[in-house]
Amino acid sequence: MTDDGHHRPDAVVPAAGQQLLAERFARGQVTDLRHALAACAEAAGLRDQRLDDFVLAVNELITNAVRHGGGAGVLRLWRAGGTLVCEVSDGGAGIGAERLANHERPAPDVAGGWGLWLAGQLSDSMQVATGPAGTTVRISTMLNGVHGRLADADTAGAVERVE
Structure with missing residues (x-):
């Protein structure tokens, strides 16, 4: 808990997981x-379009953090x-x-709102705290395997809000 009484989302790597990359980042x-x-994901076995999609999804999340999450x-x-x-x-x-x-696709003429939507579309699962x-x-x-989100219209765009 923080002093304001709100829970700060924790970033915890599961003990059973094999950590590949952990980095603090800023705009530059x-x-x-x-x-x-991209190099780590490829070394882990991600290939071709799935690699490109995953890297794009993460890039959108990084960009959102820089633009909207304090830089x-x-x-x-x-x-x-x-x-x-x-x-x-x-x-x-x-x-x-x-x-x-x-969970709607942003309008083509809208400049913002694409990051989370794209990340959800280009990954198999997404959770937000x-x-x-x-x-x-x-x-x-x-x-x-088959890319879950784009192949399954029933789950496309699903986002879970965790507080």
């Missing part, structure tokens, strides 16, 4: 971090069995409930 480090993430954040990447998991945390003011409840002390978004993708 986004490109280098994206390249490091900096922490990225953690690990492998848990046949799943690659990435978590991006920031110290911003949180994401509003209305924003998280909207948010509050006034920050936001943590965890996405995952299976290393082998």
Whole structure:
């Protein structure tokens, strides 16, 4: 608990997971971090379009942390069995409930609102823990198999709000 009585989302790598990358980042480090993430994800076994999709999803989360979450954040990447998991945390003011409840694709002419939507579409699962002390978004993708989100319209865009 923080002094304001709100829970700060924790970023915890499961003990059973194999940590591949853990980095603090700020605005000027986004490109280098994206390249490091891509190399680690590929070394873990992610390939081709699934690799590109996962890297793009994480890039959107990193960009959101820089733009909307206080200008900096922490990225953690690990492998848990046949799943690659990435978590991006920031110290911003949180994401509003209305924003998280909207699972619609943003209008093509809208400049914002694409980051979380894309991250959800390009990963197999996504969870969001948010509050006034920050936001943590965890996405995952299976290393082998069909891409879950884009292939399954019933789950596309699903976001879980955890407080």
